[in-house]
Amino acid sequence: MRQFLLWTVCLVVLPLCVGGKRVVFMPSPFTSHTIYHTNVARTLARQGHEVWLTMPDYIVNRRVLDTTNLTVIEYQTLINFEEMFTAAFPGNYFKGLSEDWSLVMSIGLQFCDTLLTNASFFQNVKELRPDLFVFDNVRFMNMMTIISYRLGVPFAFLGAFYDPCYQRIPLQPCNIPVSIFSYNHHMSFLPRVLSTVIHVFSSVVDGFSYKDAVSRYAPEMPFLTIDMLVARAEIWLVTTEHILDYPRPSMPNVKLIGGTATGPGKPLPPQFKSFMDDAKGGVVIVSFGSYVLSPPEPITQKIMNVLKDLPFKSVFRSNISSPNSKKILTSSWIPQNDLLAHPNTRVFVSHCGNDGQYEALFHAVPVVCTPIFIDQFYNAERMRVKGMAETVDLNTVSTDQLQSTILKVATNTSYKQAITKASELFKIEFGVPVEKAAYWLDHVMKYGGRHLRSSGHEVPFLQFSCLDVYTFLLSCVLLILLIVVYLVYKAFKCFFSKSKPKIE
Secondary structure, eight states: OHHHHHHHHHHHHHHHHSOOOEEEEEOOSSHHHHHHHHHHHHHHHHTTOEEEEEEEHHHHTTOOSOOTTOEEEEEOOSSOHHHHHHHHTHHHHHTTOOOOHHHHHHHHHHHHHHHHTOHHHHHHHHHTOOSEEEEEOSGGGGGGHHHHHHHTOOEEEEESOOOHHHHTOOOOTTSSOOTTSOOOSSOOHHHHHHHHHHHHHHHHOOTTSOTTHHHHHOTTSOOOOHHHHHTTOSOEEESOOSSSSOOOOOOTTEEEOOOTTOOSOOOOOHHHHHHHHTOTTOEEEEEOOTTOSSOOHHHHHHHHHHHHHSSSEEEEESSSOOSOTTTEEEESOOOHHHHHHSTTEEEEEEOOOHHHHHHHHHTTOOEEEOOOSTTHHHHHHHHHHTTSEEEOOTTTOOHHHHHHHHHHHHHOHHHHHHHHHHHHHHHHHHSSHHHHHHHHHHHHHHHOSGGGOOGGGGSOHHHHTTHHHHHHHHHHHHHHHHHHHHHHHHHHHHHHHHHHHHHO
């Protein structure tokens, strides 16, 4: 509570001491990522800064985001990248197919090319004369830093991706699992080998950026590799931490802040408020995110059969009509954070997106995890291993198993106790994450970020990671072994050549 009050005082006092700055947020072209950038942007605007938010036309047209006090910079795309992503990942999961990572790389390269070659977009941003850019920290957004490089404007990163390579963090992958696998921090030998190989490979090979990106999109600027350009970030705000996630190393300019989509609950819209207030026996919140509003018919039927038989009411985020609106409320949009904050909420059935998990943590609601793609399997496992959740596979779980799992998590006090303790610790240490994020952005606009950055940010990753040193030492060892083998060979040859006449 003391730290929470400290953050609040800082946020009230700082705007009075510092003139407003101009900030441009550039989230990736997906609704979930745009949401947490919007939340931080609104908080920064309340501090007196002028804030712009870039957004593709297909998200603007949906009108599902609260952009109060923000100016939206809408840009046109010939491709709906969100639809491509949805078809590739949730679609593949329900078909039993593996994830297509090459498509993710393709989406990233196409998106960056779309904006970096858009002269009118660049001119619009240039005319704003921003003091800071805030980019999404997913890897395929790294090339977007070329815009700030061309304009000579400092930049920061905000997002869920903890990236030791670009953030120049020394890392032992033996106990920090890669987020594309459902491992926890206690890994056996083979998972440790796989995690190490993936870490080394992703540190050396970057399929999300062109090697000649700066020459291609900013030929007038001195050439820099993308990893050296990205390492110039003033600060990284990473929406993870050590209470829900696992303890991990970081540098002074990497701030682990938790989930920026969460915070105290706000009053519910009337239709949700009356439904929740009347549910004295409890409510189950069911959501698979904005990308899965119409699950395949067998899965939809399975879920509906479970919800009809549960001794609780249910709120189900979907495009499906409810068979019993008094017991099951369906909607394509729900005020998720505010529903989880309601005292009648008993359990959250979730695909385990990063935002939803932190909302559940903040409001101490135990979870039934139903991961579908990418990092959601990792997110589910970290919550399960800490006793806050159970995990099921939507494709294979039976109706009875799903119902019993929901009842188990809703009624077994151990899950509630585990997440309540974690929630208390989280609030003590992190307060309201959006306010902490806004504080650090304000901080680097006032003081710059040089005092937070190590000399490791000034050298290529191969040099920072000592791979050149290790290669040299390995070469020395191999050279010594070759010399020893050669000397032994010569000695044996000499010995046998001298002993041969005596035998004759």
